[in-house]
Amino acid sequence: MKESDFITNIKPTWCVGCSNFAVRSALLKTFVKLGLKPQDIAMVFDIGCAGNSANWYKVYAFHGLHGRVIPVASGAKLANGDLTVIGIGGDGGMYGEGIGHLLQAARGNMDITVIVSNNQFYSLTTGQASPTTPKGTKTKSTPEGLIEMPLNPLSVAIAADASFVARGYTGEPVHLAELIEKAIQYKGFSLIDVLQPCVTLDKIHDYSWFKERVIKLDNNWPVKDKKVAIEKAEDLDKNIPIGIFYLKERPTYQEELPFLDNRPLIKQSFNKNKLKAILKDF
Ligand code: SF4
Numbered sequence: 001m002k003e004s005d006f007i008t009n010i011k012p013t014w015c016v017g018c019s020n021f022a023v024r025s026a027l028l029k030t031f032v033k034l035g036l037k038p039q040d041i042a043m044v045f046d047i048g049c050a051g052n053s054a055n056w057y058k059v060y061a062f063h064g065l066h067g068r069v070i071p072v073a074s075g076a077k078l079a080n081g082d083l084t085v086i087g088i089g090g091d092g093g094m095y096g097e098g099i100g101h102l103l104q105a106a107r108g109n110m111d112i113t114v115i116v117s118n119n120q121f122y123s124l125t126t127g128q129a130s131p132t133t134p135k136g137t138k139t140k141s142t143p144e145g146l147i148e149m150p151l152n153p154l155s156v157a158i159a160a161d162a163s164f165v166a167r168g169y170t171g172e173p174v175h176l177a178e179l180i181e182k183a184i185q186y187k188g189f190s191l192i193d194v195l196q197p198c199v200t201l202d203k204i205h206d207y208s209w210f211k212e213r214v215i216k217l218d219n220n221w222p223v224k225d226k227k228v229a230i231e232k233a234e235d236l237d238k239n240i241p242i243g244i245f246y247l248k249e250r251p252t253y254q255e256e257l258p259f260l261d262n263r264p265l266i267k268q269s270f271n272k273n274k275l276k277a278i279l280k281d282f
Contacts, residue, residue, distance in 0.1 A: 003028040010055045015200045022170035026177035044073040046089025048124045050117035067097025070105045073112045081254055081264040087114040092122040095131040095153050106162035106189050111252040113183045113190045119198040127201040153193045154233035158246045163188030165246040169195040169214050171207055188252050217243030
């Protein structure tokens with residue numbers, strides 16, 4: 001398979017130079033590297049700039065309601081555990097409307113990969129404050145400056161015992177592709193928060209701003225230490241580290257359900273009479 005086998009001929013509507021192109025490119029490279037076929041992959045897309053890529057991938061795809069990527073992705077994985085299931089969205093949908101779902105999937109260790117294009121705005125609607133917007137930022141929805149503190153998605157996910165928690169950056173595309181590859185291969189819930197500068201709306205946090213701050217985590221980073229992972233995720237005063245912060249090995253949601261492990265729902269027999277009885281009761 002080659003990268004072009006995973007894309008449709010529909011032209012992306014992202015702004016020229018949008019860093020979401022780097023996320024897409026990293027995903028395509030990873031699909032090829034892992035030897036996946038389009039029919040092996042299910043992608044679930046949120047509403048927003050990142051989610052707008054729904055039409056441009058030639059895989060099983062679902063473009064749902066705002067913030068509801070993770071329940072749909074979880075359902076797809078439970079129905080067919082053979083699929084590689086990937087949720088795509090932005091910081092608004094995933095950390096705002098969808099945060100409860102994210103925490104639930106992390107706690108349950110649902111075997112899906114969630115990739116969040118985090119540009120600290122609701123960009124598709126032209127720049128309202130999102131859960132990751134820095135305190136004090138003036139936006140269309142916060143003309144006097146944002147009152148709330150920004151949510152740190154990594155430390156929140158680690159606190160919820162997510163199995164794989166990483167931060168990537170679109171200005172480091174090879175590193176980002178490596179993170180995506182590892183996340184897909186990791187058994188359990190994986191979250192990659194991707195620093196994704198919005199080149200149209202954010203004139204402060206542009207590529208030169210990130211270039212001065214982004215550093216890679218050391219190769220010997222102690223990925224199993226929850227406490228230091230949270231501390232490092234929140235340590236953003238001088239630099240912004242990227243890489244895998246935290247790994248936790250534990251059974252996946254499917255493995256906790258004996259009737260699902262190695263026997264996805266689509267491979268189980270369907271008893272119409274049993275269903276009729278349940279519906280009658282209902
Ligand atoms: Fe990309 Fe920002 Fe344009 Fe959305 S508004 S497509 S995030 S550059």
